[in-house]
Amino acid sequence: MSTSLIQLSTEEKAAVKEVWVQLLVHKKEWGLRFYERLFALHPHMQSLFKGNVEEQGQKLVNVLTLVASKLDKLELIRQEVKALAERHKQYNVKPEYYLPFINLLLSVLAEAMGDKWTETTDQAMRKIMFVMMEAVIEHMMHSESAYKEAVESARQFLRIAG
Known part of the structure; x- marks a missing residue:
């Protein structure tokens, strides 16, 4: 279903x-x-x-390390995220939890980077988060219409041109 x-x-x-560094x-x-x-x-x-919290932080670092290592192969990121989404589904993570999580993650990363967080950095990180979010949506949505609606919502939320 990926678009x-x-x-x-x-x-x-x-x-x-x-x-990442x-x-x-x-x-x-x-x-x-x-x-x-x-x-x-x-x-x-x-x-x-x-x-x-330290263990959770390390797990998040591991995911972002995966992303940083596959920037030339975004489809591989999507595949890894689908597997991660399956594990999260088993932990009762609801689809509506992902966007607030991503929004906060971007905010904390921007704060940590300070003036090194540029417009380019922001747009690049939003694109990466969109690729990841789209993979989660694809994994969780079973109808084409629900998938398209959720992807468009994520696209708007992350301010990604479509």
């Missing part, structure tokens, strides 16, 4: 890699900040997470 034709420019790929350097701090905010804003989500 995505998202591509990243060389400059956007470099921006994503810079986010900064993330690795400060992973404990930003991971803690992210999950503290997530649970403060969405307390119902805390019960979905097993283990401590």
